[in-house]
Amino acid sequence: MKKFVEHQGIVAPLDRANVDTDMIIPKQFLKSIKRSGFGPNLFDELRYLDEGQPDQDCSGRPLNPDFVLNQARYQGTSILLARANFGCGSSREHAPWALEDFGIRAILAPSFADIFFNNSFKNGLLPIILTEAEIDQLFREVEAVPGYQLTIDLRNQAVIKPDGSRLPFEIDEFRKHCLLNGLDDIGLTLEHAQAIREYEAQRQQTAPWLFSN
């Protein structure tokens, strides 16, 4: 998993509440045997004017000019500004996979759906909860200023605006530790690599046949 310490990036405003996981990545893309490569199909139905098919080359598809991520000023976006209950609906982990693959590192919203919230941390994506008022204000600023960027300082738990003002946010200590160090479940277990090696060495003595091929 990618580490998340500090990140600065262009912000795109997705001004609708209850964005569900089917909107984030429609179900026809779930047949894939992969967990990467979902980026081109992120928000497929909003982003393109035609209907997307799995394994299709998306580069020639007609784009919906009204969709925010298609607009020139939001190219290279890595921070999504969103409304309440982001990520509701089915529990598919493909949703954070698609966001991550597209290049999104953080999502700011007044609230998130539970499973999506959990799945995001597992995939190096930082969901940040701010107040309704703070989010409203950010929407106004992002829309007013082309190229608007934010900095996210995870260590100090703050979103830093261009004018230097700071919006503090809460995060569970354990999750913060995992993100700062790029630790997913596997990363956490690998923190005990020494214990695993010691176990193996001891087993090799007591049950050598388990290591004979």
Add this chain to the structure above:
Amino acid sequence: MAGKTLYDKLWDAHLVRANDDGSALLYIDRHLLHEVTSPQAFEGLRLAGRRPWRIEANLATPDHNVPTTERSGGVETIVDPVSRIQVKTLDENCDTFGITEFKMNDPRQGIVHVVGPEQGATLPGMTVVCGDSHTATHGAFAALAHGIGTSEVEHVLATQCLITKKMKNMLVRVDGQLGLGVTAKDVILHIIGVIGTAGGTGCAIEFGGEAIRSISMEGRMTICNMAIEAGARVGLVAADEKTIEYVKGRPYAPQGALWEKAAAAWRDLVSDEDAVFDKVVVIQGEDILPQVTWGTSPEMVAPVSALVPDPAVMSDAVQREGTERALKYMGLQPNQKITDIQLDRVFIGSCTNSRIEDLRAAAAVVKGKKVAASLKQALVVPGSGLVKAQAEAEGLDKIFIEAGMEWREPGCSMCLAMNPDKLGAGEHCASTSNRNFEGRQGFGGRTHLVSPAMAAAAAIAGHFVDVREWMQA
């Protein structure tokens, strides 16, 4: 202090670390892989730039998606694109990471739960996992074995460990003797009928008692295979001389001095006399008759001589409604004789019953007889290429073919509707597999779970018969 159960011993021997939250890091000795649940795990490894922790602990083979008809043309000739991609992806992943794989046309390929024990890749005292719920099968070797999900497959690949919690201990003791014509399959179906599909939830079930001791390793695998249908992720049988004898000389089994040392250690893979189980169920071997499932859950099972149950006389509303729904789906009438159920297809195969002993039992029943004209198809699908070769060396293939059955290449086949072998809507099938859920063998298909001998007899008669009558004659 009370002694340890077999499960306690296996757990303790593999504990790397107890975590603060009550979970534990358990070391995994053998990781088996197939094409359905592994692709995203390999992809995850690649994305994170990780390598498998211990490559030689892994063994892979494709089984769910492989066609069982002539397939010498190789993977490219698999018709269904999703199936083809899954099998090819497994091949590529194993090649890239250097994992041993028995590919589709390798003589050692087969259903992963048949292949592991057959190769001696499953050894007594091991922890064995696989992204497949029927991994419980390997518990027949006094190994701690259970299914895992895809993210856990990735975790095991990367760390050789699993984050898990300890289960409860349950003992199912089958005392006494089994009657003529009563097989391991009948034992486990009977057990599920008694304890229900949730009977073992949260437990590791150890199957013990005189009747279990009398059963062969193949039969013990059949029993542990269906622990999951009794709600338990783990099934276990204590090690004895049969276990050790079965493992001896297999390709992955230890040899020479190492063998002696291993065999000595394996003799301790039993529950202590004074071990305490959280739950104990005792069954009398003599009470077990040849079984047939009549419904859409493995617990909807009855002796072949019984009648289909009548929901009208059931006092429990949930049970009554469940039965009504099942009978409707299965197209059966209350109080109909089970032996009157007419069959469309017969399937002998799956990780429950596709080993050589199963095929011998089926062949003994059909020898010199012909499949009923009313049957559309009777499939015999060996569990692995080596089972197939052994059966052919014994002439079993000829017996099946002469009886009018189809003799196939190894794979999961009609156990699940994921490859071309399927039931049509409304068709009744006598199947030696393990799940009779709605649509499991094909949309609208009606599955009746039975033993290989019972399936073979049903193929000849065109309906269920009590195979014991044929044996006495």
